[in-house]
Amino acid sequence: MNDEPLVLLNPGPACTTERVRAALGRGDMCHRESEFTALLADLREGLVRCLNVAETHETVLVTGSGTSAMEMAVISSVREGRSLLVVNNGVYGDRLAKIARANGIPVTEVSGDWTTPIDPELVREALAADPSIDAVAMVFHETTTGLINPVRAVGAVVRDSEACFVVDAISATANEDEDLADIDADFICGTANKGLHALPGMSFILVSQKAVRRLYEVPTRSLYLNAATYLDGQRKGDVPFTPAVQVCFALDEAIKEFEERGGFAARTAEYRARADLVRKAVNDLGLKILVEPPHRSNAVTMIRLPEGVTYPTLHDELKAAGYVIYAGQGTLSKEFFRIATMGEIPWPKLERFVDVLGSTVHQLRSQG
Template identity: 40%
Template sequence: MPENTVTPPAGRLVLLNPGPVNVHDDVRAAMTSPDQCHREPEAAALMARVREKATLLSGGDDSCTSVLLAGSGTAALEATFSSIVPDDGRILILDNGNYGERLWRIVDVHGIPHRRMEFGWCNPIDVDAVDRALADDPGITHVGLVHHETSTGMLNPLREIGAVVARHGRQLAVDAISSLGSERLDLRDDNIDWCVGTANKCVEGLPGVSFVTAPRERLEQLEHVRAHTFYLDLHGHYISQDRLGAPLFTPALQVMTALEAALDRSLDEGVQGRGARYDALAEQVREGLAARGVRFLLPPAERANSVTNVYVPDGMTYDELHDGLKAEGYVVYSVQAQLGGVFRVANMGQLDATDIEGFLAAYDRVVGKYAGPGI
């Protein structure tokens, strides 16, 4: 292949890991907001605006709202999955990757009554099997699903599963951490009862704030569900933020200010627009790597629009590939031990075609050191 010397500007790492992401200058600048007290009116106003904008991005209407939490997406997941299932209920966890397993680990560690359906890594979720499980087991009250399973790069069939869960009269809790903002998702149209998102992936904010979006009716009903945690009591956070207009505990105000800037950009671009931008970048990644003879983990129809999982080239290790690319200014990501020899290339965040062109050129140089000429 022809020599290509595109490189990122000095001091900039191009983050091709699935979050945190390269953010817009407006988002980064928002982190320099003035020091403030979290119990003052301006902090309450900030929290109210961010809650409203997160709800809009999730497809919620006036009957829905969002609850903000200081912490990564896992904090919001734990708040949700430890708070929504009553003692006489049970949640069905749909598991086809590392993050489906994480949902199971959350409910298991809290002693939440549950059933786990394992489909196997890289295998699509069988919607008909979910339908049969709900028909056969009336004791299941909730279903937990990962929308974008980034351990494999698979986009799970949210709309189809949501329709099945709604038809059986159960509640659907969705880990939308790696999909919200770029993949089609709508709280109402997809029959989502609990939608968990975070700042630092496809929303293109900075790490440290996550959120749960739900119908107000669902959040009010948590009054009758026993809390399993103190700090991550979802109903407690909702009551404080919604009725008292104040955070339950000290929030990450500067990160929340950056999240508002990111949400403004997300809403301006629109999910469809951002999805189209990500589609184009993902296609550039995939076409470029295919031309270099890589093997992909998933077939095209199963891939999300923001992550591509591929095998490390023969003749080198992941560490050699990662370290060589990082020295060139590009950061890729490994996959969990269950998929040894696979790495991830994400196209989330403020990236453009030049960044992908530069990555492919750097890939050629790094792989060429181990594979020799002719790649």
């Protein structure tokens, strides 16, 4: 085993900088004191600022994984007696539907192949056919396959209706080509880790004014994840439950680092370059990438396993060299693996990875 820290090439948790990790050591802080009120304000303002939606959205922070933000958004977007339309072409689209059903919200689905972006016209047709639809939920980046969905086009369709648009941008926050400011989303779900390079444990929804009106019209479906309670408190500098204070320190540092490094444009360019490096190496090895080039994300590449090589074998060989890759999901798990180039990955380490990947694949092929 390599003595250096493992480089995580999985789609979260992502690697972070020493500066962000060091922020955990700022010390203990009571969340009912003025110091935390100031920190909370900085985070709420910093997130909408660095994600380019300060003029249209405000932040609701919640302690939890990205799924907590997804659940908060779903249960806050559909009024009593109405339904949710879910765009489902991957594991996380399916999760949105499961969240709704678990909370007693009727669901209609527009389903598609896991490797193909959904046709926005199907959303338009579904909205026209069912006046009970109160919100449309979809995933920006399906990390199941590395597929980018047409969020901007779907947002334009939803904008012409009474429905709210809920976007799971958890693995697309700050690192995909379409700016969050341009997708007409009312509820944007994000997390501190992944593209923002903070630590897991804090998530958020960014809410438009339409979303704010909606979350006060829905029934209370959860004690812990009731967005109206959080928004009321956070507007006054308060939180309803004990937050992960030290993780808030790290998020604060990550926002500063993000902006100092050039913000959205710089990080998106960095992620594209990383993906290009990995994909060229994969193509040179003769391995198939599942998603076609126009629809690929900047952060995740889904690759067919070399013939005769199992995922556990490939995973263990690469881990011994210092790199953690990720398995496929669902029906793709036996044939494909994923490389996620998100988080803090110094370029020389990524260059070394593609060399290690090449030599490992050649070695395993020769053994087969």
